[in-house]
Amino acid sequence: MTENKTDSLPSSPEDSKPAPPRPAQPLDALVNDPQDDDIGSSALRQFLGLFVVPLAVVILCVAVFIGFGWIAYEKKSTSDYIDDLQSGWGPRRRQAAYELSKILTTRPDALKGEPGAAAEVRRLFTESDDDDLRQYLALVMGHIGDPQAMPLLVEALDSDDSQTRIYATWALGSLGNKAALEPLAKALRDSDAGIRKTAAYALGSLEDPAAIVKIEPLLADAVADVRWNAAVALARLGSPSGAEVLEQMIDRRLLAQVPGITEGQQEEAMIEAIPALAAVRGPSALPMLARLEKEDPSLKVRQAAIEARKALETADS
Numbered sequence: 001m002t003e004n005k006t007d008s009l010p011s012s013p014e015d016s017k018p019a020p021p022r023p024a025q026p027l028d029a030l031v032n033d034p035q036d037d038d039i040g041s042s043a044l045r046q047f048l049g050l051f052v053v054p055l056a057v058v059i060l061c062v063a064v065f066i067g068f069g070w071i072a073y074e075k076k077s078t079s080d081y082i083d084d085l086q087s088g089w090g091p092r093r094r095q096a097a098y099e100l101s102k103i104l105t106t107r108p109d110a111l112k113g114e115p116g117a118a119a120e121v122r123r124l125f126t127e128s129d130d131d132d133l134r135q136y137l138a139l140v141m142g143h144i145g146d147p148q149a150m151p152l153l154v155e156a157l158d159s160d161d162s163q164t165r166i167y168a169t170w171a172l173g174s175l176g177n178k179a180a181l182e183p184l185a186k187a188l189r190d191s192d193a194g195i196r197k198t199a200a201y202a203l204g205s206l207e208d209p210a211a212i213v214k215i216e217p218l219l220a221d222a223v224a225d226v227r228w229n230a231a232v233a234l235a236r237l238g239s240p241s242g243a244e245v246l247e248q249m250i251d252r253r254l255l256a257q258v259p260g261i262t263e264g265q266q267e268e269a270m271i272e273a274i275p276a277l278a279a280v281r282g283p284s285a286l287p288m289l290a291r292l293e294k295e296d297p298s299l300k301v302r303q304a305a306i307e308a309r310k311a312l313e314t315a316d317s
Contacts, residue, residue: 078103078110082117085124090133093124097136104143111144118146125152131159135167142171150175154183162192169195173202181206185214196221197229204233212239219245224258228269235276243280249273250292270296271304278308286312
């Protein structure tokens, strides 16, 4: 969950002023000389013939090439992608790492039948200076749960590239190794809010109660997204200390006050908070869930509330 920010600066008042009226032209100045028309038409025909038509042919050829390239990529196996990782061409390696990370999202065991794949991923991650490639490889190592990747990922937490640090932080959480507690706790104090919230999420994945006291200070973070991830992580660890923040996350009136937040981000925050709040509040959360189930405009939010309510009722029976 990320806090949306506007990149462009607000316009100055002068930017909105209408342009001054242009002086009127004499009537005869608006009448074209027929000879000028012929010259202009000839020049236009030359331009179209020399540049536009050949350019269209080039664009068509490139589109066909890319289209066949994507068709070929869609038919590739994990073995093919592993082979592509060894390519000397950077874009091919990046594409292969990206495709592997996508496959492993739904099939974490997809590389189990590929001997040497994990070692090759670790080698590339260590040797490459391509930040994009390293980020995708971090995802791959996290998805496959490679225990030997841990020291590499811990070292990557000190990378100069903030995105690489974020990916390495997430991957450490996915490994589930409690030895990552201290490196991730250090990341909670990073000046980059993206790293702080990812570290909170990752610590929640470790299932180590010792992480609770590390995460709790982030409930007062200046960035809403960091507070939210901290509250959800604490709920995953069985701590109710973030319950107040979770209640704020299901209040659309409060969510709307977050600068730059979109409708989609509001919905995502609510869907994440609902089961977490039910877990830490127990039956006392039922009135809040009933309200969401009945009144919220989002079908997804209402469904999340229904599922959380049913889970609580089943636990009580």
